[in-house]
Amino acid sequence: MSLLVVGSVAFDDVETPLGRRERALGGSATYFSLSASQSSEVRIVAVVGEDFGEREMGVFQGRPIDLQGLERKPGASFHWKGAYAWDFNEAKTLETHLNVFADFHPKLPEAYRHSPYLFLGNIAPELQLDVVRQMAERPRWIALDTMNYWISGSREALERVLREVDILLVNDGEARALTGERQNARAYQRIREMGPRVLVVKHGEFGVSLFTPEGTFAAPAFPLEDVVDPTGAGDTFAGGFLGFLARIGRMDFPALKHATLAGTVMASFTVERFSTERLESVTPSDIQKRLSLFSDMIRVEAL
Amino acid sequence: MSLLVVGSVAFDDVETPLGRRERALGGSATYFSLSASQSSEVRIVAVVGEDFGEREMGVFQGRPIDLQGLERKPGASFHWKGAYAWDFNEAKTLETHLNVFADFHPKLPEAYRHSPYLFLGNIAPELQLDVVRQMAERPRWIALDTMNYWISGSREALERVLREVDILLVNDGEARALTGERQNARAYQRIREMGPRVLVVKHGEFGVSLFTPEGTFAAPAFPLEDVVDPTGAGDTFAGGFLGFLARIGRMDFPALKHATLAGTVMASFTVERFSTERLESVTPSDIQKRLSLFSDMIRVEAL
Numbered sequence: 001m002s003l004l005v006v007g008s009v010a011f012d013d014v015e016t017p018l019g020r021r022e023r024a025l026g027g028s029a030t031y032f033s034l035s036a037s038q039s040s041e042v043r044i045v046a047v048v049g050e051d052f053g054e055r056e057m058g059v060f061q062g063r064p065i066d067l068q069g070l071e072r073k074p075g076a077s078f079h080w081k082g083a084y085a086w087d088f089n090e091a092k093t094l095e096t097h098l099n100v101f102a103d104f105h106p107k108l109p110e111a112y113r114h115s116p117y118l119f120l121g122n123i124a125p126e127l128q129l130d131v132v133r134q135m136a137e138r139p140r141w142i143a144l145d146t147m148n149y150w151i152s153g154s155r156e157a158l159e160r161v162l163r164e165v166d167i168l169l170v171n172d173g174e175a176r177a178l179t180g181e182r183q184n185a186r187a188y189q190r191i192r193e194m195g196p197r198v199l200v201v202k203h204g205e206f207g208v209s210l211f212t213p214e215g216t217f218a219a220p221a222f223p224l225e226d227v228v229d230p231t232g233a234g235d236t237f238a239g240g241f242l243g244f245l246a247r248i249g250r251m252d253f254p255a256l257k258h259a260t261l262a263g264t265v266m267a268s269f270t271v272e273r274f275s276t277e278r279l280e281s282v283t284p285s286d287i288q289k290r291l292s293l294f295s296d297m298i299r300v301e302a303l
Numbered sequence: 304m305s306l307l308v309v310g311s312v313a314f315d316d317v318e319t320p321l322g323r324r325e326r327a328l329g330g331s332a333t334y335f336s337l338s339a340s341q342s343s344e345v346r347i348v349a350v351v352g353e354d355f356g357e358r359e360m361g362v363f364q365g366r367p368i369d370l371q372g373l374e375r376k377p378g379a380s381f382h383w384k385g386a387y388a389w390d391f392n393e394a395k396t397l398e399t400h401l402n403v404f405a406d407f408h409p410k411l412p413e414a415y416r417h418s419p420y421l422f423l424g425n426i427a428p429e430l431q432l433d434v435v436r437q438m439a440e441r442p443r444w445i446a447l448d449t450m451n452y453w454i455s456g457s458r459e460a461l462e463r464v465l466r467e468v469d470i471l472l473v474n475d476g477e478a479r480a481l482t483g484e485r486q487n488a489r490a491y492q493r494i495r496e497m498g499p500r501v502l503v504v505k506h507g508e509f510g511v512s513l514f515t516p517e518g519t520f521a522a523p524a525f526p527l528e529d530v531v532d533p534t535g536a537g538d539t540f541a542g543g544f545l546g547f548l549a550r551i552g553r554m555d556f557p558a559l560k561h562a563t564l565a566g567t568v569m570a571s572f573t574v575e576r577f578s579t580e581r582l583e584s585v586t587p588s589d590i591q592k593r594l595s596l597f598s599d600m601i602r603v604e605a606l
Binding site: 017086087088183185186189203205206209215216217218220223224225226227254261296297299303 | 320485492521523603604
């Protein structure tokens with residue numbers, strides 16, 4: 001069943017203590033769709049410029065990713081430059097060139113308007129709302145990602161769209177900013193009064209917490225020897241998590257737990273290399289192997 | 304089987320955003336022994352002053368805690384004053400009065416020298432080494448806690464005692480300081496070349512990671528609505544973790560996983576109230592209930 005994603009497709013210049021890349025493929029919809037397409041059919045709504053070439057388009061092709069909604073416009077693609085220090089918890093943004101993304105107004109192709117599952121990637125809440133309005137019928141579920149820029153700058157629209165969504169994905173800093181609470185646990189509680197019945201909180205290298213009406217779950221990150229570039233980890237997690245839910249067509253507590261493991265494993269591939277380098281080459285068998293290792297790792301056998 | 308702990312028994316003045324306490328019972332050996340004595344017999348080696356009264360002694364009595372090694376000396380007890388901001392990750396030390404603890408030289412009563420299990424709480428590495436030397440025979444396992452003060456100030460002695468221990472418990476900042484690595488994952492790997500075959504890394508509100516020769520495990524913290532005072536969480540975890548291992552007399556991977564859950568649950572009681580208030584009143588049934596909730600929470604059922 002098709003999973004519609006609205007977000008950015010971009011070029012990233014990234015520097016981490018372990019290396020650097022220039023004009024590498026990036027953007028929330030990019031990481032999300034490469035990750036989600038391992039388990040579901042994905043439909044992209046995004047915009048790129050004339051500099052988005054065959055090499056970049058080739059990354060999406062040959063996968064169950066519908067590119068009908070990927071608009072190409074005169075001008076340059078969204079270009080982000082950022083750097084990470086050793087702790088990898090937060091990117092320092094050096095430059096943001098919105099380019100064609102500045103006038104992005106998502107337009108859903110007719111077929112997309114009937115998508116059963118919708119992920120609103122990290123774009124202006126007004127645009128996220130507009131996408132919801134364009135759907136012919138209400139999707140089975142809507143998931144949303146956001147960031148502090150919109151939490152402080154577009155709070156009213158964000159609160160409105162939050163009332164429309166089923167699943168919210170944020171990190172700890174965003175959870176606190178969204179609620180004004182200074183203790184994480186309190187922020188998590190408050191968010192659940194704001195609309196989304198499922199809350200996923202990403203703790204970076206310390207894993208993920210899941211809050212649902214049926215119970216709470218938490219999983220560590222997949223242990224890696226080296227994290228090379230954390231860019232895209234959150235969107236890759238979202239792709240693995242939501243792609244899994246779309247594939248099995250369930251959103252009960254056991255399904256959400258498995259989705260958390262799927263998202264965690266997908267994110268572990270992304271951060272092992274720069275940009276989408278690892279995500280492009282990962283095979284279903286690589287994913288299965290790591291998922292099995294991870295399930296064994298967190299399982300507590302009876303004594 | 305008896306578990307010997309060497310550490311501090313102290314008075315704490317603590318202030319957190321949720322309240323404050325003065326001259327509350329504290330110290331590493333206090334939290335450890337109250338926690339471990341829920342599953343094992345504990346023997347304490349520590350020192351207190353003349354101000355350590357009947358109310359304080361009463362907290363240890365009526366439990367399987369041997370107080371033969373709790374020395375009383377002229378002068379005042381160790382007194383720590385600290386405060387926490389909202390994130391609760393690190394205490395700000397306002398005052399430290401070592402008092403009788405300044406001249407603490409652990410002396411093991413004869414019976415203690417045959418203890419099968421030994422926990423070296425957070426004291427000078429030279430004293431930790433001296434305790435190891437006083438043992439009549441090598442304990443089945445030795446576990447150790449330390450802090451940045453000793454990592455930077457007594458590195459040589461610390462490295463020596465590390466080569467004698469089986470289990471090391473540290474937090475992320477200590478892991479990085481101990482190894483000079485700036486990425487947590489690398490620090491964890493380096494530590495395992497320094498002696499201890501089992502490494503437990505405490506991530507505060509984000510849970511615990513366990514590294515063993517048989518595999519890696521991680522568990523989230525027990526989700527609480529409010530953390531009131533994090534003081535003693537690490538020592539309470541150590542007490543629950545090591546008390547469990549001492550009780551079942553095993554140190555294989557499945558046993559270490561269960562010990563991690565036991566430690567996590569014990570720590571969750573400590574942080575719910577100030578000082579040892581909750582730890583003093585917790586019953587075996589409270590512990591069992593929470594352990595069962597926690598096991599259910601982290602279990603991933605087949606779909």
